[in-house]
Amino acid sequence: MIFIFGLAGQVQAQPASNYDQHKAFDPTFMSEPGTAFRGGSGAPGPLYWQNRADYNLAATLDTTQHLISGNSEIHYTNNSPDALHYLWLQVELNLFKKGSRGSYSGNVPTTAGGIDIQSVEVTQNGKTYAADHVITDTRMQVRLQQPVKPDGGKITVTVKYAFHITKNQFRLAMMDSKNGAIYDVAQWYPRMCVYDDVRGWNTLPYQGAGEFYCDYGDFDYKVTVPANMIVAGAGVLQNPEEVLTKTEIKRLDKARQNDETTYIIKPEEVGKPETRPIQEGMLTWHFKMENSRDVSWAASKAFIWDAAKANLPEGKTVLAMSVYPEESMGENAWSRSTEYLKHSIETFSADWYPYPYPVATNVGGPVGGMEYPGIIFCHWSINKPKVMYFVTAHEIGHNWFPMLVGSDERRYGFMDEGLNTFIDIYAHEKFNHGEFGPKRDGEFDPEGKNPARDIVPFMTGNNTEAIMNYSDVMLQKNGHMLNYYKTSLGLVILREYILGHDRFDYAFRTYIDRWAYKHPTPEDFFRTMNDAAGEDLGWFWNEWFYQTWTLDQAVTGVHYANGQPEKGSLITLTNNNQMVMPTTVKVVESNGKTGEVKLPVEIWQRGGTYLLKYASTSSIDSVIVDPNKQLPDVNPKNNVWTNDTKLSGK
Known part of the structure; x- marks a missing residue:
């Protein structure tokens, strides 16, 4: 009691901080009760629902006009408790149309002309009709003759469309390579906006910085390209015997069993007639992907193709593959892509959750770092090992956030980019x-x-x-x-x-x-x-x-009990700014003894000054707050106290 009372006056002498504990520990923050849809615990509630969109897609690539024409057949299930009198679809290619909202940012090319919607039909209750639809920037509203019933009502929307792919688009684009053009194709079909329990229809326009928010469903899609091209598509190829040679099928079977990278098409084989089952005309590549939120693909006759087995928990495996042009070869570049892809999948799967799809593909082409379920686009020109690993790991990491955990990345970019960057750190x-x-x-x-x-x-x-x-x-x-x-x-x-x-x-x-x-x-x-x-x-x-608060923890005084350090010390700590954190304090005594005290964040619940009672056995040489520099302290100079400071009571 004498020890405490003898030092009480020292507390009042400390300078006032800019800290308000009532803001830091705000009782109203996130205080709304849970609902039947989303529980207070953060888990989906007993009545949680989400709608479903299953797709049958078909697209044809015209390499002369760089034109993709397609058909998007959407089988939509309304699991919500609400009747839907209209539907909203994303037509994100309109970002590249002159006058789009995103074009006014100054960073969006507008030479492609957007998407040409040629027809919209609805099939509902056995009746098919041309739908009344209105396109607003990157959204399309389909107005229905009858509402889609709640709790499982179904409707089919069929959209015919076409668009040009150019060299200066982003997230999808084409490029020329030594052995032929490469097409990275994404955001390539009209797709459903999400209707959820938080906002109803999510219709934020696509402006470029914000990315995507998609419902889950099964995808059955076909891509028709010139016969001399290879298609790398998300999902599982359904007709390998029609689009691959017997040699390539055999090599793929070997890769599925092999931890070492195996060539499917070797560098010296690129463009050779023997790599294709037919020499002229068109071939249709058929893929399926289950329980996905999107699909994308790439096509070129210039692709080198290699693959290896990636190992998941419980003895499961997936196929990791890379396709890239001759210019991308090299141990400092794309020749190690599949090795990096395999390791990333294995690490993320072991640490957090098994990789959710049967195949993962890394595409070396015009798009510099973009992610889609089961397939990623990384730039062909990467030629530094650390960069190649970083980009590969980061892009495939997005298959956990947001492909598996389907957050709204158009509103909350941190929920995919930040969580993904976090898991990258430990994989690296x-x-x-x-x-x-x-x-x-x-x-x-x-x-x-x-x-x-x-x-x-x-x-x-x-x-x-x-x-x-x-x-x-x-x-x-x-x-x-x-x-x-x-x-x-x-x-x-x-x-x-x-x-x-x-x-x-x-x-x-x-x-x-x-x-x-x-x-x-x-x-x-x-x-x-x-x-x-x-x-x-x-x-x-x-x-x-x-908030944009900052952290400034400090040591502002050291005092001894009755002037005798061997009887204990009182160390005054202050929290000067509005951010709070637990506090680690390292104490070095003159007799060589070192101690470290970890204090919980609760020390700041009653104000910005805290008195740490420390069982010293000799005079103190130094006190350091955050000795390992683990916190973003904006004023590290006041984190250190040394015995050069005059000691009260010494």
Whole structure:
């Protein structure tokens, strides 16, 4: 009692901080009760529902006009409790049409002319009719003669369309290579908008920065191309005997059993007549993909093709493949693509959740880093091993977020980019004993040596923003820092510093398992992590994702009990800014003894000053807050106290 009373006056002498504990521990944050659709625990509720869209697609590639014409037949099931009097579809290729909303950003090419919708038909209750439809930018409304009944009502929408593919589009494009043109084809068919329990129809326009939000379903699609071309498509090829040679089929069978990369088409075979079952005319490639949210494909006669087996938990396997032109060959480039793809799939599957599709393909072509279920597009010109691994791992990692866990990435880019970047970090560290690690995605320190401190210039800058903003609303220069870097860094801090590996990993896996093939919101993620980790992390989610607060923890005084250090010390800590974190304090005594104290975030619940009672045995040489530099402290100078400072009571 004498020890405490003797030092009480020292507390009042500390300078006031800019911290308000009532904002940090806001009782109203995320306080809305759960519903029958989405529980307070973050799990889908007992009445959770989502609609379903199954597709029969057909497309023909005209390589003379660079024209793709197609037919999109959508079998839509309304599992909602609402009757739907109209449907909304995405026609995202209209982004490239002159005057599109996205074109006014100044970064979208408008030479392709958008999508030509030639006809829209509806089949409903046994009747087929030409549908009344209205196209607004990248959305199309189909107005129905009768509503689609709730709780399982069905309707079929058939759209005929065509569009040109050009060299200057993004996320889909064409290019010339030494041995022929390469086409990366995505966003290539009209598809359903999502109708959900949160907003009803999700009709945000496609403007480029925000990506996609799609329902799940089965895809049966056919791509017709010149006979001399190879098609790499998402899903499982249904007619290999029609589009491949016996040699290629045999090599594929070998690759499915082999951990080493096997050529399906060797570099010296590219373009040779013996690689194709027929020499002239057209061939139709038929693919199927189950329980997916999208499909994409690529086509070229210039493809080298290799493959290997990727191993999943419980003895399961998938086929990992790469296709790329001759210009991309090399051990520093695409010749190791399948090795990188295989490792990424195996690591993500072992750590978090098994890879969800039978095949994974990496395409070397004009598109520089874009992800789709079961297939990824990476730029043909990558020629540095670390970059090749990073891009491959990141793009295939999107098959967990958002392909498996189907978040709305048009609104919340962090839910796919940030969570994916987070799992990338640990995959990088594991590959070949850290050959390409560390991976921290930093802008201010590209080597990733100090990721938490690297982000401080951004967090303290004049143009910083909150993560919880639409991607199309963020300043373009901030998109990467917020959606990728700050999000992933926050999860690293949560795993390494706040919860620990075991609690974090259990909660993170619970989130994936709960929301696999479903549509979580940010709050579903936050609530699940709270629930499964057994920790109310509202203070963390609020400050890291919703606010632009900064952290400034400091040591502001050291005092001895009755002037005798061997009887104990009182260390004054302050939280000067609005962000809070648990606090780690390292103490070094003059007798050589070193101690470390980990204090919970609750020390800041009653104000910005905390007195740490430390059982010292000699005078203290130094006190350091956050000694391992794990937190984004904006003023590290006040994190260190040394005995050069005058000690009160010494």
